[in-house]
Amino acid sequence: MATIGHNNLNAKLVLLGDMGAGKSSLVLRFVKGQFLEFQESTIGAAFFSQTLAVNDATVKFEIWDTAGQERYHSLAPMYYRGAAAAIIVYDITSSDSFSRAKKWVQELQKQGNPNMVMALTGNKADLEDKRKVTAEEARVYAEENGLFFMETSAKSAANVNEVFYEIAKRLPRAQPAQSPAGMVLVDRPAEGSSAASCCS
Amino acid sequence: MDEEYDVIVLGTGLKECILSGLLSVDGLKVLHMDRNDYYGGESTSLNLIQLWKKFRGDDKPPPHLGSSKDYNIDMNPKFIMANGMLVRVLIHTDVTKYLYFKAVDGSFVFNKAKVHKVPSNDMEALKSPLMGIFEKRRARKFFIYVQDYNESDPKTHDGLDLTRVTTKELIAKFGLDDNTVDFIGHALALHRDDRYLNEPALDTVKRMKLYAESLARFQGGSPYIYPLYGLGELPQAFARLSAVYGGTYMLNKPECKVEFDADGKVIGVTSEGETAKCKKVVCDPSYLPGKVRKVGKVARAIAIMSHPIPSTNDSQSVQVILPQKQLGRKSDMYLFCCSYSHNVCPKGKYIAFVSTEAETDQPAIELKPGIDLLGPVEEIFFDMYDRFEPVNEPTLDNCFISTSYDATTHFESTVVDVLNMYTLITGKVLDLSVDLSAASAAEE
Numbered sequence: 001m002a003t004i005g006h007n008n009l010n011a012k013l014v015l016l017g018d019m020g021a022g023k024s025s026l027v028l029r030f031v032k033g034q035f036l037e038f039q040e041s042t043i044g045a046a047f048f049s050q051t052l053a054v055n056d057a058t059v060k061f062e063i064w065d066t067a068g069q070e071r072y073h074s075l076a077p078m079y080y081r082g083a084a085a086a087i088i089v090y091d092i093t094s095s096d097s098f099s100r101a102k103k104w105v106q107e108l109q110k111q112g113n114p115n116m117v118m119a120l121t122g123n124k125a126d127l128e129d130k131r132k133v134t135a136e137e138a139r140v141y142a143e144e145n146g147l148f149f150m151e152t153s154a155k156s157a158a159n160v161n162e163v164f165y166e167i168a169k170r171l172p173r174a175q176p177a178q179s180p181a182g183m184v185l186v187d188r189p190a191e192g193s194s195a196a197s198c199c200s
Numbered sequence: 201m202d203e204e205y206d207v208i209v210l211g212t213g214l215k216e217c218i219l220s221g222l223l224s225v226d227g228l229k230v231l232h233m234d235r236n237d238y239y240g241g242e243s244t245s246l247n248l249i250q251l252w253k254k255f256r257g258d259d260k261p262p263p264h265l266g267s268s269k270d271y272n273i274d275m276n277p278k279f280i281m282a283n284g285m286l287v288r289v290l291i292h293t294d295v296t297k298y299l300y301f302k303a304v305d306g307s308f309v310f311n312k313a314k315v316h317k318v319p320s321n322d323m324e325a326l327k328s329p330l331m332g333i334f335e336k337r338r339a340r341k342f343f344i345y346v347q348d349y350n351e352s353d354p355k356t357h358d359g360l361d362l363t364r365v366t367t368k369e370l371i372a373k374f375g376l377d378d379n380t381v382d383f384i385g386h387a388l389a390l391h392r393d394d395r396y397l398n399e400p401a402l403d404t405v406k407r408m409k410l411y412a413e414s415l416a417r418f419q420g421g422s423p424y425i426y427p428l429y430g431l432g433e434l435p436q437a438f439a440r441l442s443a444v445y446g447g448t449y450m451l452n453k454p455e456c457k458v459e460f461d462a463d464g465k466v467i468g469v470t471s472e473g474e475t476a477k478c479k480k481v482v483c484d485p486s487y488l489p490g491k492v493r494k495v496g497k498v499a500r501a502i503a504i505m506s507h508p509i510p511s512t513n514d515s516q517s518v519q520v521i522l523p524q525k526q527l528g529r530k531s532d533m534y535l536f537c538c539s540y541s542h543n544v545c546p547k548g549k550y551i552a553f554v555s556t557e558a559e560t561d562q563p564a565i566e567l568k569p570g571i572d573l574l575g576p577v578e579e580i581f582f583d584m585y586d587r588f589e590p591v592n593e594p595t596l597d598n599c600f601i602s603t604s605y606d607a608t609t610h611f612e613s614t615v616v617d618v619l620n621m622y623t624l625i626t627g628k629v630l631d632l633s634v635d636l637s638a639a640s641a642a643e644e
Contacts, residue, residue: 047297047444067443074449076239076436078298081429 007057011171012082014064016104017089018097019071022123025154026089027063030164035155052168059168061085077111085117085167090138092122092151093130098138105145117170118147119163125151126158205231205448207625208469208476210456210483213241214276214435214611215602218618219482219625221293221441226626230447231476232439233469237452239439241484242585242605245272245432245544251502255581265504265578266546272430273502273544276605277536277553278614279304279424279519282414285615287425288632298437300428302542303420306515309387310522311379315511315573318387318521320415320423321347331380342374342384346408362402370401384408386523392532392557392608393524424610426517428543456487458599466598480625482600485588491601492588498607499558499584501567503577505550509537510575516541519609522570531557533570534609552577557607558584600625 015023028034031048048063064083069075086108090101101120108118120142122133135151142149148166152159206228209220216232217239224230238244246254248261248268261268280286280301290296307318311330319328322343326336350356360370371381385391389407396404414423427433443449453471458481461467468477485492512518520535527533533556540547554570563582571580590601603617622630 067440068446069440069443069449071448072450074451076439078429078433078436078440081433 007173009057009059009171009173011059011061011084011168012064013061013085013087013167014079014083015066015087015089016070016101016108017087018091018094018100019068021089021091021094021097021101022154023087023089024065026087026121026123026152026160026163027065029154029157029160031063033157035157037155050164052164054165054168057168057173059171061164061168080108080111083112083116084171085119086112087119087121087163087167088147089121089123090133091124092133092135093124093127095132098122098133102141105147109145115172117167118145119167120147120149121163122149122151123154126153126156203231204477205229206478207231207480207482208233208478210234210458210469210481210487211241212236212239212435212439212451213484213602213605214243214431214438215614215618215621216241216482216484217435217438217442218289218615219600219621220447221295221438221445222622222630223482223625224442224445224447225293227445230442231450231469231478232442232447233450233453233456233471235452235454235456239451240275240432240435241486243274243276243431243435245274245430247271247273251581255583262579266549270546271544271551272432273551274431274538274553276431277500277538277555278431278605278608279422279426279536279610281410281610281612282417282420282423282425283410283636284414284610284612285619285632286611288634288636289615289618289630291634291636292630292632293438293441295437295441298440299433301425302428302517303418304422304424304426304517304519305420305541306512306518307387307415307422307424308512308518308520309383310520310526310569310573311383312526315509315520316383317421317513318383320388320412330383335377335380338375339380339384342371342376345374346405347412349405349409351402351406360401362405363400365401366398367401367404368397370405371397382523382525386532387521388412390521390609390612393530421513421515422519424519426538426542430538430542430544458483458488460597464597480598480600482602482621482625484602485590485604488590488592488599488601491590491592491597491599493591494586495589495604496587496606497558497584498555498587498605499560499563499566500553500555500582500607501563501571502581502583503552503554503571503574504545504579505552505574505577506548507575508539508550509535509552509573511573512537520570520573521609527569529556530559531607533567534607535570535573536609555607594624 017023031050051060088101088104090097139149150159150163207230209216209232212234220232248271252261308315309318316330319325322340325339325343348356388411389404411423455471457470459468466481468475508514516539518537522533524532536553538544539550552574554567560566587604589603594600600621
C-alpha cells in the first residue's frame, strides 16, 4: 500500500460512454491488470479504488462505473456529484459511439463541476483495420472542448495507465471543497484505523 | 423491454429503490421504471426550478435566492436515526460507500410555548429547564433505570415485567408529572400520539435507548444523521446498488400500466406500447390506485429562510417536535431545518419544513403554531398529500404495494414497511444483525 504523506488526494472519477465502448474493460485493466475478451455487462462490481503515486503526491481514485444505468439514459445525478475527473470512452470502430461521447461531454458540462478534469479516450485501438474514427478528428474535438485525448486498448494495455496518470497529474493540488467534508459510515474498523486523514 | 423479468418495480421512491436493490442482490432479474424523468418519486429532492414548477406553475424563482442547482429540497423530510434500521440497511448493503453523512446539530422540543433542548440522559435531565428541581431528580432516576435496563438481564428490571407493565404504570413508579411524560414520550421515544401510555412499557424503553445510543454515536447534538445533498440521494444510491447487480433502469416511462391475467394475477407492465413480462410487481400506491385506500393525509409547509430557526442555538440542522398536547391536537407537529452545512442550499440560506398528520383541510392555519417558530421567511409553500395503504392480497395477485410515507420525523416506519414487503416477496427475513459498533463514522 502506498504510504500516505501530506500530499494525498482522494478523487472521484466517473466513466461515461456507450454500452460496449469498453468502460469496464479500461478499469479492469487499470485496477487489476486483466482483460476479458467477452466482458459481460457490468454486474456486481462498479466501484473500484486505486492509488497512484505521481511526482509529489499520491492520488487515490474512487472509480465509478455506470453499472448499465446509461443504457436507457437513467444515470442518477449522484453519479456526477463531486466527481473530480471523468473519462469519456468511445470505440474507435464505431462512429455512433463517438457521436454519443460528444453527448456525454455536453451532459458533463451541464451537470458536473466546472473544474473537472476530463479525458476523451478512443478505446479498442488494437482494432486498427476496423477504425471508423480518426485520431485527428477526436483530437480536434477534445482540444475545442477542453479535454485531453488518448487512444487506448484495454486488450493490449496500451495507454491505459497513461490516461489515469495524466488525470492524476492534472488534478488541482489544492483541492477545492468538491469532496465534501462529511463523514462516511464504514463497516471496516480495522482498515481505517491507521487514520489515513490529511486534515488533522 | 420485451423480456421477462422476475420483478418489475414501479416508482423510484426510497422504499421501491431499497427493495429493488435487495432483490437484485438476491439474483432476481429486476426491471425498474418510473413515470418521472428523475429519481426518487415522493422521496426526491427538488432544485428551485423544479420546486417552483411543482408549486407555482409558470412563475420563475427569484434570482436573489441563488442558483437553482444549489438547492436540494426534500419532498419527504426526515432524519436518520444514527443507530436505527435505515443505517443497518445501509451497512448491510454497503450502500454507505455512495453517500456522505453529517450529524444533525440539534434536537428540540416545544413545551409551554417555548423551544427547549431535549435532555436525553441523566446528566442532561439535571440541567434541563424543562423541569423543576424535584422533578429533575425523579426524571434522573427514570433515565438511569432506562439506561441500565437490559432485556436479557432480569437484575436490571427492578422486578418489573415491561412486557406487561404499561408505560403509564412504569412512569407512575417514578412519580413523573404529565409535562415530563409528554416530552419523554414524544421527543425521546418519538411516539406520535398518546396510545403508548396504555401499551407495554418495553417499546417505549427501547425507543428511549435507541435515542440515547444514537445520540452518543457521533457526538452531535442530536441522535440523527442526514446525507449531504439531501434525502434524494438515498433512492439514487439504492438504485445504483440494484443496477450494479444487474437491475435495468428506465426513467421517463409514461403510463406503466400493470397487466393481469383472467385470474387477476399480474403478468407484466405496458409502457409506450411495449409489454415487459414479469412474475411480480412492486410499486408505490400511485401505480395501482385501484388496490389501495386512503388512510390519512399529511399537511406541510416548506420555507426558504435566511436564518436558522430561532431559539435553537443557531443550529445549522435541527429538529423541533411540538407534542400534540402542547397544541391541543391529536397528532404531533414537526419542524426540520437543514442548510448549507448539508449542501441542500447556498450559504446563508436555510430550508425549513413544518409537517403533521392533517386534521383539517387548511394547512396554512393548521400549521401556524409551527410556522410561528420559524421567524420571517423569504418564501413559503403549502401542500397536502393523501396517504394510502394497500388493500390487495399479494398472494392472489402478486402485487406488492408500499404504504405512503407518513409524517414521522425519521425512517424507522419506512424501513419496517420495506422489510415486511421483502419478506412477503421472497419468503425470507432480511438479517440486519450488522455490527453497528464496528461501523464508525470516518471523517474524510
